[in-house]
């Protein structure tokens with residue numbers, strides 16, 4: 001039987017109607033704050049003919065205009081801040097996975113809120129003050145390192161602030177210090193786990209019991225791979241700089257969707273084209289409105305992340321809405337000859353092929369005005385790379401699997417073990433050569 005720990009019962013297990021009321025009040029306050037302090041958003045509301053008085057409950061959110069990533073760029077750096085700089089105590093920035101960097105500002109209260117969101121996530125992963133938490137997310141402008149650090153400190157755990165990189169040293173510290181939890185990107189966790197095995201260290205020589213992995217899309221198959229390698233619980237954690245960093249949503253031990261911290265953010269799913277709200281369990285673009293942020297609040301911020309929402313009471317006792325894994329970000333979606341492809345779909349296929357390692361790259365070229373997708377698959381150590389006949393059959397098999405699952409034809413290129421660059425942060429899974437001359 002799974003054991004569930006909850007950090008803030010009152011907020012995480014709140015009655016549905018009571019929460020809606022709280023969200024409605026907080027939404028109104030946020031809209032007032034934006035209207036009065038952020039000229040760019042006030043202008044947008046005026047153009048849409050909506051005033052703060054029109055917002056009397058969460059149903060009214062559909063009246064409000066969206067905020068886009070381009071708005072953050074156009075108003076860079078401080079144009080969308082609702083607080084005076086004297087009340088801003090921290091700047092964090094997006095890691096710049098796609099395009100120009102953007103920043104967000106946090107008041108003292110925003111930091112408190114964010115810290116508690118991560119504390120809830122770590123608690124759900126079984127974290128307590130008896131834990132030794134190794135943080136291998138990068139520290140810096142990127143929210144991963146400091147976010148996890150603050151949350152781990154909040155629950156009273158012993159923090160090892162390793163930051164990312166220096167893989168051998170990470171592992172020596174993990175073993176010698178007896179780290180019980182690990183926080184980093186899932187791709188770095190995979191790299192660490194595989195290196196642990198290569199160093200001849202057995203999972204039972206470590207004290208790891210769980211880990212919170214996020215900041216990039218990953219799959220159920222990747223979870224299985226990680227849990228097999230390290231014999232622990234690998235949980236998903238989600239967040240983004242614009243809304244408050246990691247901890248916006250997190251998995252409980254049910255491992256079936258991430259609980260959204262609904263007392264602090266309001267989530268919607270919309271059709272990215274028509275911008276109409278979509279019902280539960282229907283995939284669409286995730287949109288967030290912050291409910292308690294005062295530094296740089298965001299109203300109907302379009303994340304470009306694709307997932308589903310599901311309301312209900314979870315077996316863990318939480319009543320907060322759950323979001324599914326992110327299948328991909330629209331920025332990362334490849335359109336190959338009219339078919340949408342996310343790296344996570346290819347990952348799911350490859351993880352089912354026993355000769356394929358967890359490392360891959362999608363390369364897109366335009367040849368004679370036709371898109372061509374090549375899937376580079378790194379082979380596992382034990383595959384005989386000199387057996388040309390076997391490799392040819394294997395490539396054909398993977399090609400068929402991709403065709404059957406994604407309905408696209410891709411060229412499959414098998415690469416020798418260790419030939420694809422490892423990631424210490426967010427993995428790069430796409431090389432798009434189409435617009436580079």
Ligand code: ADP
Pocket residue numbers: 093094095096097098142143213214215216217218236237238239240241242303305325326329
């Ligand atoms: P960026 O990656 O855009 O430079 P951030 O560092 O703020 O900016 O990262 C936020 C983004 O990372 C999210 O919008 C989402 O695309 C991705 N992300 C974060 N956590 C997860 C997760 N658990 N699963 C999938 N994607 C995630």
Ligand code: K
Pocket residue numbers: 085086087088089
């Ligand atoms: K300040």
Ligand code: ZN
Pocket residue numbers: 252253254259314315316317318
């Ligand atoms: Zn749950």
